[in-house]
Amino acid sequence: MPELPEVETTRRGIAPHVLGHRITGVVLRRPDLRWPIPPQIRDDLPGQRIDDVRRRAKYLLLDVQTGSAIVHLGMSGSLRVLAADAPAKAHDHVDISLDSGRVLRLTDPRRFGALLWQPHGETHGLLRGLGPEPLADAFDADYLAATARGRAAPIKHLLMDQRIVVGVGNIYAAEALFRAGIHPARAAGRIGRARLERLVSAIREILAYAIRRGGTTLRDFISPDGEPGYFEQELFVYGRAGEPCKVCGTVLRAADWGQRATVYCPRCQR
Template identity: 50%
Template structure:
């Protein structure tokens, strides 16, 4: 599933082609995504794109009449293509743009979503989301206070979008490794100094991945069709049984909350 860096990479990729341009119409080939495509998108005509934003793993297209809210699901991706480009299998949606381009949405598994909201404040999908990890709101004081008394293991706790959004499986494993924190510990065991280090590490790991265009493991491609290159820098994720780059001990794997967790018991405590 695309995580925050992949979604931010998509946002940056499509933004120059959309902002200030007019969406002439939407072409819907298959409205059956995770939820049916909103009727307002089906009827969309002549709407200028005011901005392209991101909240958690949602892409937000701001229009005068409201917002298009896009979630890429497990396998969704966006590409900017010339008008007239033949549709391929799983190309479900085109937004036809006034600059001669189309924004095309491809989703083999159809777990993504295209929703509409007149204003974001009343949109139910944002109701319980926590802070953005790349903002000043996400700091050592916030993380330390939120962790007090929590017995949940630190990695699944970090992946809880009610605490902080967008720290998915890959980046939680990598951040805990760089912070030297064992994912088997309860969240409540974090000290103030560890909270400070973990916050700065999460920010650095996410920003590093964004600069590399995200992490391509199976399905993710950037809007220009190029893969993300952060996978080449992964220290623990997906490396069970291999030697740690820092200490040469073997990387271990454990199941936590139905997800695979990767760590080095020698480097993390």
């Protein structure tokens, strides 16, 4: 599933090819993805210029004068810039043609992605109530300490709650907790300030590193089997249940506290 680094990599990859270009047409090969595609996408975009390409959480926003097209890549989506005459394949659902003779193509085999419309001056419901970006200054140890205070919920739940901080998926939460030496089920309100500081640093470092690694070409982050090409060689815990900890050799455990399985080292993390 594309996570925040893949979405940011996509943004950086497409921006130079679409910024400042006028949209000459929109082809919708199906009426819906996860949700129906609103009529403004087909009716309002043509003729307008793309003034900015932004990211909020895992949403990409293509800004034009009257609003923004919101793209979410879901489980399997990707955006590519291609020559206008590149033949569309089975899962190529949307083409946004540009005056450069190129086309911005949305591909999504599983169709959990979305293409939505946000009128100028409004905030789409999906973007309301989101917490700070993990790489923004607002996400610091002060913020996390204030948010965690008095909470008995496992710290991992807080990290994956989009109202608290956006875009920290299962993989990055598990890896950051390992690097900070914090047990994923530890009650958030019972973690000391210094450890929270380490956790914030770990989250920021891991995400920034993943973005740097993903920033070469648009296709590099999709491996041939369709799975995102995470920095697998460098994962300490994610996907490694039953294998030895790379730091201490203890067998890594998997536990399921509600949402999704979490792998951790019972010795390094407390």
